[in-house]
Amino acid sequence: MDEHIVTSRLDTDFYKFTMDNVIVPYRQGVHVKYALKNRTTDVNLADHISESDLRRELDYARTLHLTKTELHYLRGTNEYQDRMFPESYLEFVAKNVLPDYKLKYSAGEPDQKELLLEFSGTWSPTTHWEIHALEVISELYYKSLMKDFSKFERDVVYARGKTRLWEKIKIFRQYPDILISDFGTRRRHSKLWHEYVVTTLAEELRRQFLGTSNVEFAMKHSLLPMGTAAHELDMVVAGMAKENEFEIRNAHRKVLGEWWDKYGYGLSIALPDTFGSDAGLVDMTAEQVRAWKGLRQDSGDPIEFGEKAIQFYTQYGVDPKDKVVVFSDGLTVEDIVKIYLHFKGRIRTTFGWGTNLTNDLGFKPLSLVIKVVEVNGRGAVKLSDNISKAIGKPEDIERYKKIFGYIATLNKPCVY
């Protein structure tokens, strides 16, 4: 391998910086642990990725710093809020190095090895491992699938990717009001293919393509960097509450308040499903319901969620047509069209498109995540609207279900 996989600290999702910028001033001291979880249970990563390849790539990522130009870029980001990254944060992140990782290939027969990967440390910089490690694992995995391919077979893989991309573009052109963004950094086939997809969509879909969550590509191609917040904010704030059930219940509400204080209208897309959307929506004050741009749907049934959102806004006397739902849960092009048509004229929709955009070359997609599993030594919890996406020890999940009055029953395997 000539080139490393991660070569820039901006080759990550924009939301890592928008969250980090909230973490650093308020909760830098908290100790977190992130762990890799492979939700595609019939693929054993250790059979595909060698320990030495993985270590070399992870070690290389640890040598990277933000460059001066990358700092200029972040400092100059004003699309959502004027000067959203203050100098104090930029000074912090400029010195930031990815902390050490814990990697274990557990013993056993060669085809029964297991790969364990964990990242522990203060919340920032540890949080930045999420995307970089997923990039490394994903790219090494797909390389392994292609390692015995002839030159022509490789060619065919990309030819297939191109024809599929073209089919998608043709469909979107039939619906000029469908607006999509690239959210596919973490699950991409490779960096090169990801860049090809992003630049192609920008050229072919033009104003239908809103931007990319990948900051390096946003910078390189003058696209809009996109992203707001992830579940980890709620999870860590709840985790910090230790046993205090009131504080746990209040965690998402607290995050909503801090987020608005930091970014105002610009990044005001709420993510209600960390502990179930029912609880997450209740957490919003009437003022927040009116002020925020909208909601992100990241688990459960999208149509159901959208209908719930319409009811929710209506009940507060807000016209749903003034609000947006960002759908981002493992979408296919068919899902996008279906959701769009279903809600057309009733509530605004946009689509954060991941795996099926950046990794649709004929291989079976891999559903990998790196999630917070511990906060100050205690188990972290996420419920979501699909219990197969839940994170945490069974007893913690049960406890959180009670605290949040969680009654959803969906349990659908994650393909993407």
Add this chain to the structure above:
Amino acid sequence: MDEHIVTSRLDTDFYKFTMDNVIVPYRQGVHVKYALKNRTTDVNLADHISESDLRRELDYARTLHLTKTELHYLRGTNEYQDRMFPESYLEFVAKNVLPDYKLKYSAGEPDQKELLLEFSGTWSPTTHWEIHALEVISELYYKSLMKDFSKFERDVVYARGKTRLWEKIKIFRQYPDILISDFGTRRRHSKLWHEYVVTTLAEELRRQFLGTSNVEFAMKHSLLPMGTAAHELDMVVAGMAKENEFEIRNAHRKVLGEWWDKYGYGLSIALPDTFGSDAGLVDMTAEQVRAWKGLRQDSGDPIEFGEKAIQFYTQYGVDPKDKVVVFSDGLTVEDIVKIYLHFKGRIRTTFGWGTNLTNDLGFKPLSLVIKVVEVNGRGAVKLSDNISKAIGKPEDIERYKKIFGYIATLNKPCVY
């Protein structure tokens, strides 16, 4: 030709933006005319550059806008002063398009054609033509000299450039306190060669290489963008004073005040020679002499200027060792070493290196400038410390000499 010469509005000197940022709020309404002047009288540009090539490149430059990422970069520039480019300026410059140009190939025998090139309009955006047009002309000229070269002959040109560059680097390594910057955008052999030189110096000279005046390269290679102000600020402010001799005499003083108000200490390098350095130094108040970082020497004898600077600071009770002189007048490596050794331990020196850095491949250098020639319809004037560099109609030059008490007698042809 496959690629255009100017492909980014940041492929220019940083000082164009630092000046423009002062021009836009205060003097946007003023009408200026810039003209090309070839000080290398034995080269007739029209014999080398075809009208169609020139028009195509100039026309292409007129299609360019700053990209979003380039605006991020400028917005994020804080090396000299926090948020030096305010949003109002960035909004202005984002919409900025290079105005039309006036190009005339005057009639005559083919080898007696003359090339006339002028740019007229409001000060900004017209000011931005200076560097872009010089880049185009310089690159087209050197291409024409190489057009019949074989592949091997071309190879030899760059091999010669590399060996010369290496000799320079070896000399600078002997004097680890010599600090240089690239000021060679306007006179470069080509963009590609310029980039090679800049990146090589950054790697080989490390902390001895302070940065580059070229904003695109500073951005692309995470180098420090360098530059302050040029004579045109003084010239236009004086030109706006019409017949009012007091105001003409006061122009440079006014610019000094405005510059400090805008940028403070960060960009406080005074350029005293627009109307002769004697007048320029007198213009500085005792407070300015103490507060500003130093002076730039751009005409006349550098040793004489440095000695004058030492006297000047001493006379104000300021230790010259706390001040810097930036030498930038057609330097060779020998000049740089000589000046450095002469002033070592007496006053700080740095070197803004142009033609001999970015265009030393064996061709005779060309001394081209694009200067302000008219302000609101009246002739603009520059005197400088070398009357061969003066700009203006003879009667205007005489008038300005009287106003500024100009008595210098140096008249040395410009090689670079």
